[in-house]
Amino acid sequence: TRHMLSSADLSRTEVLDILATAESMHDLQRREVKKVPTLRGRTVINFFFEDSTRTRSSFEIAGKWMSADTINLSAKGSSTSKGESLRDTAMTIDAMAVDALVIRHNASGACHQVAQWVRCSVINAGDGTHEHPTQALLDAYTLRSRLGDLDGKHVVIVGDLTHSRVFRSNVITLKTLGARVTVVAPPTLMPSGIVGWSATDGFATSWDLDAVLDGEDPVDAVMMLRVQRERMSGGYFPTAREYTVGYGLTRDRLDRLVARNPDVLILHPGPMNRGLEIAAEAADSARSVVLDQVSAGVAVRMAVLYHLLAGNDDAPREPAELET
Numbered sequence: 261t262r263h264m265l266s267s268a269d270l271s272r273t274e275v276l277d278i279l280a281t282a283e284s285m286h287d288l289q290r291r292e293v294k295k296v297p298t299l300r301g302r303t304v305i306n307f308f309f310e311d312s313t314r315t316r317s318s319f320e321i322a323g324k325w326m327s328a329d330t331i332n333l334s335a336k337g338s339s340t341s342k343g344e345s346l347r348d349t350a351m352t353i354d355a356m357a358v359d360a361l362v363i364r365h366n367a368s369g370a371c372h373q374v375a376q377w378v379r380c381s382v383i384n385a386g387d388g389t390h391e392h393p394t395q396a397l398l399d400a401y402t403l404r405s406r407l408g409d410l411d412g413k414h415v416v417i418v419g420d421l422t423h424s425r426v427f428r429s430n431v432i433t434l435k436t437l438g439a440r441v442t443v444v445a446p447p448t449l450m451p452s453g454i455v456g457w458s459a460t461d462g463f464a465t466s467w468d469l470d471a472v473l474d475g476e477d478p479v480d481a482v483m484m485l486r487v488q489r490e491r492m493s494g495g496y497f498p499t500a501r502e503y504t505v506g507y508g509l510t511r512d513r514l515d516r517l518v519a520r521n522p523d524v525l526i527l528h529p530g531p532m533n534r535g536l537e538i539a540a541e542a543a544d545s546a547r548s549v550v551l552d553q554v555s556a557g558v559a560v561r562m563a564v565l566y567h568l569l570a571g572n573d574d575a576p577r578e579p580a581e582l583e584t
């Protein structure tokens with residue numbers, strides 16, 4: 261496949277191939293081999309129309325560690341601020357013979373749209389409330405490195421599901437890998453189309469976090485999502501206090517989780533609202549793999565660039581080059 265637009269485009273075999281390549285990349289880093297020549301001569305543009313810390317820097321590091329030329333652009337500082345359209349912007353960058361365009365955009369579907377206009381590979385680095393496929397891959401990588409095969413594992417995703425592209429991509433990839441997923445949100449932040457879904461429909465939904473955490477089905481991992489206040493116009497409900505009481509991973513909930521499963525994992529894609537959706541005691545606990553997710557992000561994005569760009573032209577780029 262030429263693009264990385266949606267988690268739904270990846271078969272189980274493709275996900276496992278990418279994660280296996282990411283493991284090779286991680287091995288190199290563990291051996292202090294940070295740079296490989298695999299993408300020498302390739303150009304990757306990171307165009308972020310929305311702010312980012314993790315995704316943008318890890319794509320840049322991933323490209324640089326594979327010897328690609330990486331260039332960062334943001335809406336501010338580009339001619340987008342002068343009114344240039346998304347189509348003209350994308351076609352202008354494509355005309356410079358770049359190999360990949362990594363895009364984050366506030367409009368759902370923007371990456372799919374751009375992919376129809378350009379010849380280069382397009383990678384979705386988060387489009388509105390739609391998808392964030394490389395986040396789902398790095399989350400799967402993190403989970404598998406601790407839990408092994410995800411078949412039958414129970415992952416609970418909690419938070420502002422309405423605005424969460426991380427939730428959408430994660431549900432798809434986790435199901436692709438055979439995990440059992442329960443999603444929990446307050447009624448006002450649960451996408452209306454999925455209310456009442458049960459595990460037999462693909463994944464289970466609940467408005468009651470405590471019932472899920474204390475339920476019959478032991479939890480292997482809890483993924484807390486950020487309350488995305490910037491996507492809520494006119495305030496949000498529940499209030500911050502109500503949210504924490506009903507849906508926050510508080511110290512008490514962490515203790516109950518660990519009492520039932522001492523190996524339970526706590527994930528958060530970041531950035532975290534400490535004290536709102538996750539208590540500092542949970543974010544910094546021994547069960548938290550938040551920073552593992554960040555470091556997996558570099559290896560997984562190297563793997564994605566490798567799968568999309570290596571060896572799809574005449575230049576000799578053998579996988580063996582990874583072993584340098």
Ligand code: CP
Nearest residue numbers: 312313314315529530
């Ligand atoms: N998880 C994630 O996408 O973080 P950034 O917004 O910092 O890239």
